[in-house]
Amino acid sequence: MKDEKDGKKESWEDLFWEPHKYNERIKFKSGTYLHSICPHCDKELTKKQSLILEVVNPDNEIGIVELSPYLDSFEKTTNIKLPEGKVVKDLRCPKCHESLIVKKQRCGLCDSKVASFLVSTSSIKVPFFICTRSGCTWHAISTEDENQILLDSSDEW
DSSP, rough: BBTTTTTOBOOOHHHOOOOGGGGOOOOEEETOOOEEEOOOOOOOOOOOOOEEEEOOOOTTTTTEEESSTTTTTOOESSSOOTTTOOOOOOEEOOOTTBBBBBEEEEEEETTOOEEEEEEESSSEEEEEEOOTTOOOEEEEEEETTTGGGTHHHHHHH
16 A cells, blocks of 8 residues: 555555544643643743642641642642641642632542642643542543543543
């Protein structure tokens, strides 16, 4: 099978694979650096090798939590006590101090409240959800955005 225009051999996929929106999605692979942006003020939340958020712990102490900006890397450091297994009271943008908590959504693993910010690796920004319980590794994008982006950890493939 040769293409007459450029003499290149065509694969069976080129000949028989029908284009479909699911074939054209961007895939976020594990370890991808995610630029994180506040949905309220549109300021960058990532600085160097950290995603920086303001946090309110169960004792109402306000501090900073630094999360890994890499997909599926769950490293964190903080300047206040965040007990493992406890839900934080709030996660906020460190620039505008607006809450990132999503009221009508819950964690897919432990049913805790979730926070959301925008992530981008190229030209599109999508809401990214994380659990607010210390130690829970649940994260997701909306079902609407799954039409454009596929997380490497998705069960779909």
